[in-house]
Amino acid sequence: MFEVHPYDGKLSGALQVNQRNIAQIEEAFKGKDTIRYAFISDSQRWYDELEAFVVHSNMRDDLDFIIHGGDIADFGLTKEFLWQRDILEKSKHPYVVVIGNHDYLANGDEIYKKVFGPLNFSFIAGHTKFLCLNTNALESNYSESIPNFDFIKQERTKDSGEYANTVVIMHAQPTSEQFNNNVADLFQYSINQFPNLLFCAHGHGHNYKEVDIFEDGIIYYQVPNIGKRQYILYTITKDSYDYELVTY
Amino acid sequence: MEQDSVRSLPSFRFVPSNYQVQYAGGIGVVSTGFGWDYGKNKRWATDVIVGYVPKYDSERMKLTFTLRQTYTPWAIKLNNNNLTYHPLRTGMFMSTTAGRQFWFSASDKYPSDYYTFSTKLRFNIFVGQDVEYKLPSEKSYFERVRFYYDFHTSDFNFIARVQNSSLRDRNYIGIALGTKFYIRK
Structure with missing residues (x-):
């Protein structure tokens, strides 16, 4: 009202949502051979379409969880984070949200950290580690390490033996204007050190694309913005994966 | 001689006609300022306001600077002219927020037309009502007190609402409560 x-930055409702949902995902799908999740992204100012996605995904019982590829806010407004979170909170599937460049605007990164959590995080679902990385280097004027190689290095040794495959999630992919392209090769080298890197998935571009950016067989999938009413459905089996672009 | 020429200047005074204080309204938890009422039946008002935003769950507090233009077309006198009811006050205000986090336009580091809006400058529209009370004293510094409330929305909230029917029930419209103290002239 006021x-x-x-x-x-006046927050209400659930905070640190990523951690809470990660605990749920890691618990529920521990050791599961096949996992299936929906990858959505760029829902800024597409509230109706995001809500329609939640209604649609709630009718799917074959989904394990949802990953949002960032740009949950458009202008970085405090309310944008809360309104979008409240829509996602209606999901019966656990979800995590990666930070996008629009989420950095004004004091948006401060709000993201409170509502969703750390800018870099990881979790294990079934036999797969999901490495979720902040790649919005253009937003930070080099005052933060983006991508954060310390974090990647720590993750490389953490949980070893507890997973067989790796998937990397980010908002803006190498070659995009947000990415620190000076370290793109190093980035690719670093993530290739993880056990059985299956693919990378990102948003930012607002249309569907699959590109072997580094010509090393690792595909970067770009999911359309939620305004297109589309998402990518990934099914990860013991050591490989399958995917489908779904329109709802 | 000089004194005479000063006396002959027109009697325009840069002194504001009122001081004010407001709660909420998108420009701070509390804001304060001064303003001028002018035009036929003083239907127009221009206010200059400074607002304070506590840091809440963000990392720092903020200050805002606002310029507000109000139009109050009708006045209804009540209770032997001691009360005046203005059934409509409407207008717009422009506010800026201090701090490096906020920019008028996106910096040169971005490709052109990357962000086409300003995080520092907000345009808002409002509509509300007020009641003005004439103080009984003939000599007090303030002659009248006006209590108002406004429903307001910003350009950002408005555009999100127009594009999304699901925001119907969300708080994209806020309420401001304020008081204006009119100086005796």
Whole structure:
């Protein structure tokens, strides 16, 4: 009823949602041979379409969880984070949200950290580790390490033996204007050190694409923005994967 | 001689006609300022306001600077002219937020037309009502007090709402409560 300021950072409702949902995912799908998840992205200012996605995905019992590839806010407004979170909270499947460049605007990164959690995180579902990385280097003026190689290095040794495959999720892919392309090769080298890197998936581009950016067999999948009413459905089996672009 | 020429200047005074304080309204938890009422039956008002935003769950507090233009077309006198009811006050305000996090336009580091909006400058529209009370004293510094409320929305909230029917039930419209103290002239 009373709005103090568009960027007031006045939060209510669930906070640190990623951690809470990761605990749920890791518990529920521990050791599961086949996992299936929906990858969506760029829902900024597409509230109706995001809500329609939640309704659609709630009718699917074959889904294990949902990954959002970032740009949950458009202008970085405090309310954008809360409104979008509230829509996602209606999902019966656990979800995690990666940070996008729009989520950085104004004090958006401060809000993202409170509502969703750390800018880099990982979790294990079944036999697969999901490495979720902040790649929005253009937003930070080099005051933060983006991508954060310390984090990647730590993750490389953490949980060893507890997973067989790796998937890397980010908002903006190498070659995009957000990415620190000076370290693109190093980035690719670093993630290739993980056990059986299956593929990378990202948003940012608002249309569907699959590109072998580094010509090393690792495909980068770009999911359309949620405004297109599309998502990618991934099925990961013991050591490989399958995918499908779904329109709802 | 000089004194005479000063006396002959027109009697325009840059002194504001009122001071004000407001709760909420998208420009701070509390904001304060001054303004001028002018035009036929003082239907127009221009206010200059400074607002304070506590840090809440963000990392720093913020200050806002606002310029507000109000139009109050009708006045209804009540209770032997001690009360005046204005059934409509409407207008717009423009506010800026201090701090490096906010920019008027995106910096040169971005490709052109990357972000086409400003995080520092908000345009808002509002509509509300007020009641003005004439203080009984003939000599007090303030002659009248006006209590108002406004429903307001920003350009950002408005565009999101127009594009999304699901935001119907969300708080894209806020309420501001304020008081204006009019100086005796």
